[in-house]
Amino acid sequence: MTDADTLAGLKRLNNTYQMFHAFTADTDPGDAVFLFSAKDNLTSKDFETCCGSRILEGYRPVFDATAIANLRRAGGKLIGKTNMDEFGFGTFSTNSAFGVPKNPFDRERSCGGSSGGSACAAAILDGHVSLGVSTGGSVCCPASFCGVYGLVPTYGRVSRYGLIDYGNSLDKIGLLARDPAKLKQYLPVIAGKDPHDPTSACQPPLELKGAKIRSVAVPQEAVEGISTDVKNAFENGLETLRSLDVDVEYVDVPELRYAMPAYYILATSEASTNLARYCGMRYGRQDGDYTLGFDAYFSSFRTDYFGDEAKRRILLGTYTRMEGFRDRYYAKALQVRMDVIDAYKRIFAGHDAVLTPTMPFVSPKFADISQMSAVETYKTDFLTVPPNLAGTPHLNCPCGYNAAGLPVGMQFVTDHWQEDKLVTMAAEWNKIFNVRVPEVKA
Amino acid sequence: MGAPVVRATSMDRDIVAKVAKTAHLTLTDAELDRYSRDLREILDYFRVLDEAPNHTGVGVNPVEIADVLRDDVPRQEFSSEDLLKDMKTYKNYIRGPKLS
Secondary structure: OOHHHHHHHHHHHHHHHOOEEEEOOOOOOOOOOEEEEEEOOEOOOOOOOOOOOHHHOOOOOOOOOHHHHHHHHOOEEEEEEEOOOHHHOOOOOOOOOOOOOEEOOEEEEEOOOOOHHHHHHHHHOOOOEEEEEEOOOOOHHHHHHHOOEEEEOOOOOEOOOOEOOOOOOOOEEEEEEOOOHHHHHHHHHHEOOEOOEHHHOOOOOOOOOOOOOOEEEEEHHHOOOOOHHHHHHHHHHHHHHHHOOOEEEEEOOOOHHHHHHHHHHHHHHHHHHHHHHOOOOOOOOOOOOOOOEHHHHHHHHHHHHOOHHHHHHHHHHHHHOOOOOOHHHHHHHHHHHHHHHHHHHHHHOOOOEEEEEOOOOOOOEHHHHOOOOHHHHHHOOOOOHHHHHHOOOEEEEEEEEOOOOOEEEEEEEOOOOOHHHHHHHHHHHHHHOOOOOOOOOO | OOOOOOOOOOHHHHHHHHHHHHOOOOOOHHHHHHHHHHHHHHHHHHHHHHHOOOOOOOOOOOOOOOOOOOOOOOOOOOOHHHHHOOOOEEOOEEOOOEOO
16 A cells, blocks of 8 residues: 555544544645654644643644654654543543544454554554554553554653653653564664753663574563463464574562552652643633632633543542652652562563563453453553563564454563664564454445 | 532542642542542552562662753743744733632
């Protein structure tokens, strides 16, 4: 399919799959070298940027996020902004105010979240690459559910300038694509030091020299409680790796059980402070009653325009930072993050990567998702959260399909700054694993 | 803001009402009930942290971040006009509610 064909079909595809919040009306790619899309929490000059939230309706940024600017400079045409859970708060992209993306393999199922629209676009559009953002698993989860490669670089590798904050110490911009060659091609384009983002300023150079993963450690804790179809596909994946002369060793990592609560405390603490800026002034919705006092004015916007999960996380994050609770929750979570990083470093002293399934089940049906409680949903992130908490780079590799043809993914985690091994693994894996192209329905 | 309705029957409900007020959210009675229940479940699950070992360090950032300073030279990348174009303004000031 040519780029012109892709552009001509966007409207029809979006009617069916709802991957975009906003997309181009252009049908001529012009002199574009490639087409790309970006999650709607990355600012872009030519599209409204809403983070899946009604409170930002009407926000037209005056600048491009650095990652978007760099892809444009490399000849990319931004074709649209992808649907997402509000501010990244979700695992299934069902918490979006602007349409819920549908899984390309079964439209009654979720694309995963929170970069669900990006994974959907990457799965459906030929030769496409999409920018996603991961705070606690928001690239690998949807990549797994949609059967595409998803790469999250080390925290600080890609500038966060223009990324609308969820959790500043956790947010990372990543790439999703059906063809892993795109990861290798575009990671160097978006990576690097940026004077606009001090967290990007301390990184060592990115070198893609073909370093290989020769041994993986599989935490016992990660294969307990996962569904049978995921377990089968994962074990087949391990067999294939062994046939590629990769050593596989099971290890105990008890620290992993603390990662999930620590992550949710840090993420919601940071989110609740970041979201304090949304109060009906400066950007997004500003149509309030100025005769109200400022407390009532701010509260009216936040009450009317934040969604249910956003409110839940604001309440949780505000609570865990309150005097009297801070030491028990926030301070402890910061210590657990160090424990988890130490645990990873111990493993990396003897192995190149940690390997787990990416998600404990294949993509669930929307009808089942609507029955899940908040804590049940949070618990489903237990495999994707640890590398996000630790800031270590990670990769979703499609590794199999269940009997119904739904994708299963496995997640490689390497040490800080070692994206090279992940990019090489994706390329090697793609030589022997046939990534299925979903049958697109108009 | 409209003060949250607080019923003194449940400590959890009172705390959620207090937190909501701090966070500038107005919750209905039904929402107070629902978020109280949700937060109780979530915090119950978080109790596993009490068993986690202490660590001498605190992970404010997952990787080491050092200050990298630029020269202290004023600069402006965007014109004020561009920045204000979508903001509600009054005589070139950003418009907001009255401070009462």
